Amino acid sequence: MSNLAVSADKALTPRDYKSDLAPIWCPGCGDFGVLSAMFKAMSVCNLDPVKTVIISGIGCSSRLPGFVATYGFHGVHGRGLPIATGIKCARPDLNVIVVGGDGDGYSIGGGHLPHIARRNPDITYLVMNNNTYGLTKGQVSPTSMVPLASMEARIDPKRWKTTPYGSTEDPINPVALAVAMDCSFVARGFSYKPNQLADLLVEAMRHRGFSLVDVFSPCPTFNQDQTDEFYKRTTYDIPMDHDPTDRLKAFELASNMESYPLGILYQRPDKASILDEQEALRTRFQGHGSLSELISRFS
Amino acid sequence: MSNLAVSADKALTPRDYKSDLAPIWCPGCGDFGVLSAMFKAMSVCNLDPVKTVIISGIGCSSRLPGFVATYGFHGVHGRGLPIATGIKCARPDLNVIVVGGDGDGYSIGGGHLPHIARRNPDITYLVMNNNTYGLTKGQVSPTSMVPLASMEARIDPKRWKTTPYGSTEDPINPVALAVAMDCSFVARGFSYKPNQLADLLVEAMRHRGFSLVDVFSPCPTFNQDQTDEFYKRTTYDIPMDHDPTDRLKAFELASNMESYPLGILYQRPDKASILDEQEALRTRFQGHGSLSELISRFS
Amino acid sequence: MNQETSTSAAATDVVIRLVGESGEGTVTLGDVMVEMFTQMGLDIYTFQTFPAEIKGGTVMYQIRARSGTTLSPGDSVQILVALNKAGFSLFGTGLADGSILLYNSDVFSPPPDPNRVDISLPVTTLAREQKEAVRHEISGEALKRLPAPINTVGLGALMTLVNAPLEPAEAYLNKVFGRKGEAVVRMNISALRIGAEHVRAQIGEHRLPSVFPKPILAPRMMVTGNQMTSIGSLAAGLQFYAGYPITPATEIMEFLARELPAFGGTLVQAEDEIAALAMCIGAANAGAKAMTATSGPGLSLMAELLNLAGQAEIPVVVIDVQRGGASTGLPTKASQGDLNLAIYGMHNESPRIVIGSTSVEDAFWTAIEAMNLAEEYQVPVILLSDQSLATRRSTVPPPEISNISITNRLLPSEDELGPDYHRYRDTPNGISPMALPGMIGGMYTTTGIEHNEKGDPAYTPENATKMKAKRFRKMDAVIEKHGERLVRHWGVGGDADIGIIAYGSLEGIVREATQRALDDGINVAHLHLRLLQPFPTEVVQQFAARCRTLLVPEMTWSGQLANWILINTGLNVERLTKDDGIPFRPSQVYARIRSLYDQITGGASHE
Amino acid sequence: MNQETSTSAAATDVVIRLVGESGEGTVTLGDVMVEMFTQMGLDIYTFQTFPAEIKGGTVMYQIRARSGTTLSPGDSVQILVALNKAGFSLFGTGLADGSILLYNSDVFSPPPDPNRVDISLPVTTLAREQKEAVRHEISGEALKRLPAPINTVGLGALMTLVNAPLEPAEAYLNKVFGRKGEAVVRMNISALRIGAEHVRAQIGEHRLPSVFPKPILAPRMMVTGNQMTSIGSLAAGLQFYAGYPITPATEIMEFLARELPAFGGTLVQAEDEIAALAMCIGAANAGAKAMTATSGPGLSLMAELLNLAGQAEIPVVVIDVQRGGASTGLPTKASQGDLNLAIYGMHNESPRIVIGSTSVEDAFWTAIEAMNLAEEYQVPVILLSDQSLATRRSTVPPPEISNISITNRLLPSEDELGPDYHRYRDTPNGISPMALPGMIGGMYTTTGIEHNEKGDPAYTPENATKMKAKRFRKMDAVIEKHGERLVRHWGVGGDADIGIIAYGSLEGIVREATQRALDDGINVAHLHLRLLQPFPTEVVQQFAARCRTLLVPEMTWSGQLANWILINTGLNVERLTKDDGIPFRPSQVYARIRSLYDQITGGASHE
Ligand SMILES: Cc1ncc(C[n+]2csc(CCOP(=O)(O)OP(=O)(O)O)c2C)c(N)n1
Ligand SMILES: Cc1ncc(C[n+]2csc(CCOP(=O)(O)OP(=O)(O)O)c2C)c(N)n1
Ligand code: SF4
Ligand code: SF4
Ligand SMILES: [Mg+2]
Numbered sequence A, B: 001m002s003n004l005a006v007s008a009d010k011a012l013t014p015r016d017y018k019s020d021l022a023p024i025w026c027p028g029c030g031d032f033g034v035l036s037a038m039f040k041a042m043s044v045c046n047l048d049p050v051k052t053v054i055i056s057g058i059g060c061s062s063r064l065p066g067f068v069a070t071y072g073f074h075g076v077h078g079r080g081l082p083i084a085t086g087i088k089c090a091r092p093d094l095n096v097i098v099v100g101g102d103g104d105g106y107s108i109g110g111g112h113l114p115h116i117a118r119r120n121p122d123i124t125y126l127v128m129n130n131n132t133y134g135l136t137k138g139q140v141s142p143t144s145m146v147p148l149a150s151m152e153a154r155i156d157p158k159r160w161k162t163t164p165y166g167s168t169e170d171p172i173n174p175v176a177l178a179v180a181m182d183c184s185f186v187a188r189g190f191s192y193k194p195n196q197l198a199d200l201l202v203e204a205m206r207h208r209g210f211s212l213v214d215v216f217s218p219c220p221t222f223n224q225d226q227t228d229e230f231y232k233r234t235t236y237d238i239p240m241d242h243d244p245t246d247r248l249k250a251f252e253l254a255s256n257m258e259s260y261p262l263g264i265l266y267q268r269p270d271k272a273s274i275l276d277e278q279e280a281l282r283t284r285f286q287g288h289g290s291l292s293e294l295i296s297r298f299s
Numbered sequence C, D: 001m002n003q004e005t006s007t008s009a010a011a012t013d014v015v016i017r018l019v020g021e022s023g024e025g026t027v028t029l030g031d032v033m034v035e036m037f038t039q040m041g042l043d044i045y046t047f048q049t050f051p052a053e054i055k056g057g058t059v060m061y062q063i064r065a066r067s068g069t070t071l072s073p074g075d076s077v078q079i080l081v082a083l084n085k086a087g088f089s090l091f092g093t094g095l096a097d098g099s100i101l102l103y104n105s106d107v108f109s110p111p112p113d114p115n116r117v118d119i120s121l122p123v124t125t126l127a128r129e130q131k132e133a134v135r136h137e138i139s140g141e142a143l144k145r146l147p148a149p150i151n152t153v154g155l156g157a158l159m160t161l162v163n164a165p166l167e168p169a170e171a172y173l174n175k176v177f178g179r180k181g182e183a184v185v186r187m188n189i190s191a192l193r194i195g196a197e198h199v200r201a202q203i204g205e206h207r208l209p210s211v212f213p214k215p216i217l218a219p220r221m222m223v224t225g226n227q228m229t230s231i232g233s234l235a236a237g238l239q240f241y242a243g244y245p246i247t248p249a250t251e252i253m254e255f256l257a258r259e260l261p262a263f264g265g266t267l268v269q270a271e272d273e274i275a276a277l278a279m280c281i282g283a284a285n286a287g288a289k290a291m292t293a294t295s296g297p298g299l300s301l302m303a304e305l306l307n308l309a310g311q312a313e314i315p316v317v318v319i320d321v322q323r324g325g326a327s328t329g330l331p332t333k334a335s336q337g338d339l340n341l342a343i344y345g346m347h348n349e350s351p352r353i354v355i356g357s358t359s360v361e362d363a364f365w366t367a368i369e370a371m372n373l374a375e376e377y378q379v380p381v382i383l384l385s386d387q388s389l390a391t392r393r394s395t396v397p398p399p400e401i402s403n404i405s406i407t408n409r410l411l412p413s414e415d416e417l418g419p420d421y422h423r424y425r426d427t428p429n430g431i432s433p434m435a436l437p438g439m440i441g442g443m444y445t446t447t448g449i450e451h452n453e454k455g456d457p458a459y460t461p462e463n464a465t466k467m468k469a470k471r472f473r474k475m476d477a478v479i480e481k482h483g484e485r486l487v488r489h490w491g492v493g494g495d496a497d498i499g500i501i502a503y504g505s506l507e508g509i510v511r512e513a514t515q516r517a518l519d520d521g522i523n524v525a526h527l528h529l530r531l532l533q534p535f536p537t538e539v540v541q542q543f544a545a546r547c548r549t550l551l552v553p554e555m556t557w558s559g560q561l562a563n564w565i566l567i568n569t570g571l572n573v574e575r576l577t578k579d580d581g582i583p584f585r586p587s588q589v590y591a592r593i594r595s596l597y598d599q600i601t602g603g604a605s606h607e
């Protein structure tokens, strides 16, 4: 987002963004870390709460809007992005943030991502990627990395409930895909690095255009493979010398599936946005809208 | 596809694959070239018509199955890929080919592509990309490249009907996206190069796994920008020394939006397929299915 | 109206049907005829069917021109112009006795029929000859691009067939071809005349249906239903539109793409119908008046999100331009078969409003109603139109702008905002003041989960019952306030032998059938529903009370409207259904009126 | 069954409700009690509600144990075990007079209530003490992972409260904890005993509802509705399943993921419900028996493709495990509110079949019916289940495998294949032999566009009418062949004062209410519908003819079933509706029977 609507009369602390509702997540859920990083980032940007809308789909992660003291929209499964597009196009004055899970965003809602990337509105999208469907209690998601059971042994069916014998399917790589979509801001965070995550969110919110922040946010209840330990072991910070405007390099970096770079992978500041186009059209034709002229055109 | 079901008793000519229905396309439609390339490729592979199913969505291009003398499935808009997945998983003995348009495949049906790429069944997907919605008479599709009207002039509204003032949206790049999805075979053809296209289709059908062939197939009726002339000018053949197993190179090649490489961009022969996994599971448990045992397990 | 009246002095009522290969000028010829008739002050009602093919296939363009208000495409065709054989085979039926067939004798000759007068017109040859005559006067490149004046030959023939003067046509040709040079104009004028002569030479003794120019007293519009719907939505204050192309609704999006920016609004072409409605819901929730338009397949895809809008109380308008057939069906034909889906298409139940446009003229007003009702009750409104209404061109009086009244949603007052503000406050009529982002003291999270008055998720049975009752109470309020208003009464006002209840584009057709029955001395009353859900039960019951028999004509397979009436009123009606893609002819409705009348009067009717 | 019977000699009927924080052992304790009762030969009927929260939130686990067939979760609770305060507040109502409350006195104390006997159990403290007692015997790491035996304390208390011997529980603990070592077993046994003692010390004079072990004569299954549906689908010959997780249907996919491969079948987890159904349609069209399961939001998304299956005549089964509320609503609660969507959820009209499972036992058979009907008529079949039925565990007799009969779709014979083969041949019953890929001489293209008998697109009105009639003729054939079979009759066989018509999981509840009314001398007949669309009109009319009044209880807001009956039969019924997430109690149905009876008899009932 850019041109953020900020609180005019006071500096807000992270705590000011906390709503009355207590999070209903399991103890140890990665989403707690994401929530506090959000509070911090919002406070750093001093976002005006009443001019901010947080939109989500359905899932554990998608309950987040209720926990933040802004306007919110907890919609239906997978439709956070188009709902947000409607809000932002109708009300460019608002700060618009979308949150959700990997199932919500990359499975049922995955078809919307390339198109919002093309349209490039000032919207920040944060995906709490726990490599599973948390709310429905532990099935594979498109980012799941399910060990393939040997053909002798059966995987603990309590762990991967719809793939009890394992799965050969490669997970999708959302950040590599986003680079290929030419999404104008692509970053990855980790809920156990809340300060880095807060910084990434600040950058994302200040970015002019659509920004995707994929966040590893482990689900200790249903995913015993991609735990916080796993990600502590397999992530690393993107080297300072990475040039995020280099799309090919960004793709190379993002494609790494052995260890996972954290930070800003790709950024394209010059990409056009439909918001500008719409604004330009409204300005160009301002005052031209006349019902009687329209009627007389058909007379 | 691999393990193609071929006609056992005779060598079939392209003409043998022609059905009784005459194509209903406009004179000069690029899809005619695609259809004859299909006939040729099918004949080269000597596909058994009765063991072949061609599936499509809705659009001008999606009418193709009716014109081919095989089994066909002309479904609903955007759902060709999952319908085909069901057919192939249920009947791995069949040759399964999906065809459709850019709107059908990259807009309403775009959410299915990353997932079939992950699952990697032996299915060939041919997209007749005319950079517009033909059947609904000329609106922008995700691959449209609509010139932005100057803010003074209005674009001929007969040409781009829902974007009469032009559009700033970058088109998506389906081949680059497919490489990012790690789709195991990615190629691009041009309907005015029917021999090359036929060769690509043969390779795609012989490929073990899911293959995407995006084909520039101009719509002279509704797209006066991306014409056959345009593509003759802007396409070139991929140099012989390109190594299609090099994913980063493939991405670089595919990302070129100034001139468009034709040929096989990317191929990964070793990618696992859910078909193998399913087959392995059925084999492993063969003969274990007992209703009475199942009932007694709950008794 | 039936044929007889068409020959009465100085009154025009003529039905012309043009058929030909799509893309070969049939539509152009039709448009020109419409233009001619309109210039003569006649009222026009067109009916087109398009081939599902892309190019090629047969188009049918029916024009009815009348000197009074034109309510229907007419009953039987008096002049059939067949430019190709396929068109003649497909649409050569339903002709009036003594009708005239003008056929392209270059491509086929029809089998003789004693009930028909056939006039041959070698239209291709004649046109080519006219072009030949001027070829030396025109440069090579221009000549190549110059089409032979086939349509103009047809125009001359047609004008003559309806006994109309050629002057307006000549003036028109001068205007249209003027900038192409004198030779082109001359070619067209002579084409016009040769067409006319060709007809005159063959017509002999046959009586022609004549048109009589009428002075134009009031300004009139010549528009399609889709255009009127679009203009109405702008009049209603539309601010946001998102849509996905689909026949026969696309024209609305295309129209608004051009016009909406000037009204300060925004349009997005979405990646599918789900995204389109999601965008509208987002925009609406943020305060905009939002709308999308689609047809059956798209409405099916929108089922989940429409239910969210009902449950979360978001005002949004969805136009369904109904087309024929289940699944992809008959995409270029008409139907009223989506009524069930509009009413019931949701898991579990949330409130929504369903209304229907009844005519091209009405489409303007119903679009405004749709937006007003959505705003007033904070619910999704489904506006049902259909292919026949949407693509039809009619002459209609321009809407009286001063009659427009606009409703905006209820916003919380300054006092209501603050810590005690509850988004879903349980009010007597169920309508709760809706805070918009930006309002201090109004923050809440919209959700489709069952929630309490504050908007927080809440799962107790007591809360579920209370909040559902609150939401459905809005439907009672709709009926109370608008139930009587959103119907139209036609035909006799008092006791009736037969009462007809219908909705949507059947209005004119039923009115015409009713008029004919009234002329025959049958007392027919016609109640035309604009509001379908919530259902105006009392209005219908009162209507039923003054009718001996009820008849419900509808373009559905199972009698969806009749069933809906039964559920809401307990009334059993006579059903007249048909769902084959083609609207009723007035005579079909009339025939049923007559047979019902004969039944109730024991066959003893006067005539 | 009402309370009185529970104390009659050697007959058990006890209703126990456990409430507590989700994830804290409440469900485990319930499961163990169920296991104990089952071992005693009792019949079990459970009813659970889950919090919509992920972890935390309150779970409610109700167990009814009876010495005869158990038809419903029971009316009023005799023993409430409240492990936390929130659970007590939410679910502390509906207790029988003189019921017992066992509460966790470590965390709260309930306000006194003279109608209730309260027994305190400091379950956390007691459990911790038992763990303390063995801590020196267990290694540090194991000790850390060893939970305090809270559930075992509860188990001891509960067994004592129902006057049951402790021995089966001790045997169970030995079995479960055996491999954890002797100390752990000892800890649990003493926990069991301390719980028991604690109750015995407080119970004093109070009469306890007792359980009486019953010899187990026949084998029984202990299963949930979802499990039975899954097993039934395997019995029906399921070959392909694609699905997308959604509460409360997911268990079916999880079950089949484990078992389907052994039956030679294939399962795919799709990216969404649209893809899931598309995959099933593809597989079915290629010859496989295919199925998916979902809940309301998923069914909404499937509307477009279900219509394709109806129009293109593809056999496919969609299970809708109905949950509460519109939109996301009450995802862990029960409802029957998707009936409208199942019947009407399509643009325009194509045929489909809708059937409903009625009980855990029946779920097996109805799954087979669903697949058989889909295959026989080449249509989509929607099988309605609901959360209460799907997640309930019941003891049921194992299905008699030899009673299973399987239908396969009609394939073309050798003779029929060839140049004259028409995929959609217009036959007397509308069923056309269906060629499968691989068959020589059967090639055609499936399409959702209106088509002729060959399957080629065709747009004439005549063809549209003919082919629609052909497709809908199949629905007549369904009724003719299966209409009488797919209902169940309960209650009196002859003339009845009150006739109850219901569907789905209400079967047991209505049967129990009916039984009670019969015991009271009210003649009640109960017609339970398994087939809902096409509607068995004649059967219902015949039933109605022998009833003075009709009553339709249903878990919907607007009376969807009552409306559907009205449309199909013209019958007006008394309505008993409720859609708050919780099934009826038998007493609620009984109360309505009684009041109706009083009404028709002028209040003069005997009792
Ligand atoms: C249309 C629809 N399909 C399915 C569901 C059930 N459902 C709810 S959340 C969810 C997936 C949750 O996974 P994710 O988005 O990764 O979020 P998480 O819970 O892991 O944070 C599913 C399948 C639904 N609510 N709606
Ligand atoms: C659900 C649904 N939405 C919209 C349509 C209308 N529609 C038919 S084809 C089409 C797009 C055609 O474009 P494309 O897929 O590129 O095929 P082309 O005609 O260009 O070959 C659309 C929007 C439809 N049939 N179904
Ligand atoms: S289930 Fe997993 S993702 Fe959901 S709240 Fe619990 S830990 Fe978090
Ligand atoms: S409209 Fe375009 S894509 Fe469609 S048939 Fe005509 S030329 Fe081909
Ligand atoms: Mg997740």
Ligand SMILES: [Mg+2]
Pocket: B059, B101, B102, B103, B128, B129, B130, B131, B132, B133, B134, B141
């Ligand atoms: Mg296209």
